Amino acid sequence: xxxxxxxxxxxxxxxxxxxxxxxxxxxxxxxxxxxxxxxxxxxxxxxxxxxxxxxxxxxxxxxxxxxxxxxxxxxxxxxxxxxxxxxxxxxxxxxxxxxxxxxxxxxxxxxxxxxxxxxxxxxxxxxxxxxxxxxxxxxxxxxxxxxxxxxxxxxxxxxxxxxxxxxxxxxx
Numbered sequence: 001x002x003x004x005x006x007x008x009x010x011x012x013x014x015x016x017x018x019x020x021x022x023x024x025x026x027x028x029x030x031x032x033x034x035x036x037x038x039x040x041x042x043x044x045x046x047x048x049x050x051x052x053x054x055x056x057x058x059x060x061x062x063x064x065x066x067x068x069x070x071x072x073x074x075x076x077x078x079x080x081x082x083x084x085x086x087x088x089x090x091x092x093x094x095x096x097x098x099x100x101x102x103x104x105x106x107x108x109x110x111x112x113x114x115x116x117x118x119x120x121x122x123x124x125x126x127x128x129x130x131x132x133x134x135x136x137x138x139x140x141x142x143x144x145x146x147x148x149x150x151x152x153x154x155x156x157x158x159x160x161x162x163x164x165x166x167x168x169x170x171x172x
Contacts, residue, residue: 004120004147009066009093013038021045023052029079030056038064046075051084054105060088069096070123085112086119093120101128101156109135110156116143121151129156 016039019027029049032041069077078098082105086092099110110126110133113119119136126133133156136143 002147002149003145004118007091007093007118007120007145007147008064009091009120010038010040010064011066013040013064015040015042018043019045021047021049023049033058033062033065036061040066040068042068043072043077046072046077048078048080050080050102051082053082055083056081057083057085057087058089060090063090063092065089065091066093067095067097069094069098072096081108081110083108083112084110085114086116087112087114089113089116089119091118092116093122094124095120095122096124098125099127099133101130101133103128103130107131109133111135113137113143113146117145119143119146121146121148123150125152125154127152127154127156129158132156132158 014037016032016035018029018032018041022028024030029041076096076098078100080100080102082102101108101110107130109129109131112135133153134148136146
């Protein structure tokens with residue numbers, strides 16, 4: 001539904017299983033995210049995954065991705081984030097995942113999509129952002145063809161920012 005209606009994510013690519021709740025290493029979410037090519041990430045575990053990188057940014061070499069949180073056993077998946085960004089990615093579907101900001105580094109969102117196109121967030125929740133909980137734009141560029149549906153936004157300073165921040169371009 002919406003602007004992201006034609007997004008296919010990792011359809012037709014490999015299926016990668018997350019087999020533990022560690023952030024890094026074999027069987028981890030980070031390893032699955034940093035695999036190139038079309039892929040669907042499924043979960044054989046449920047619980048909280050704490051992003052231990054101070055800054056984690058997934059770039060354009062990691063397009064064509066589906067994160068299928070609904071595949072997790074009872075309890076689902078929570079990702080505790082700091083600086084967690086999808087930058088210049090295209091064709092991404094994220095379903096049934098909880099994003100919670102852990103407060104470090106200070107002033108970060110639960111998740112950023114910077115210059116991202118063709119993205120769907122479905123049945124996700126975003127909370128504890130020290131600024132926004134979900135930011136779909138950035139002063140360095142805009143995102144487009146994004147659908148956010150059936151999602152929950154909670155406990156943040158600002159909520160969500162949708163659109164273009166033009167302050168850096170000389171506009172008041």
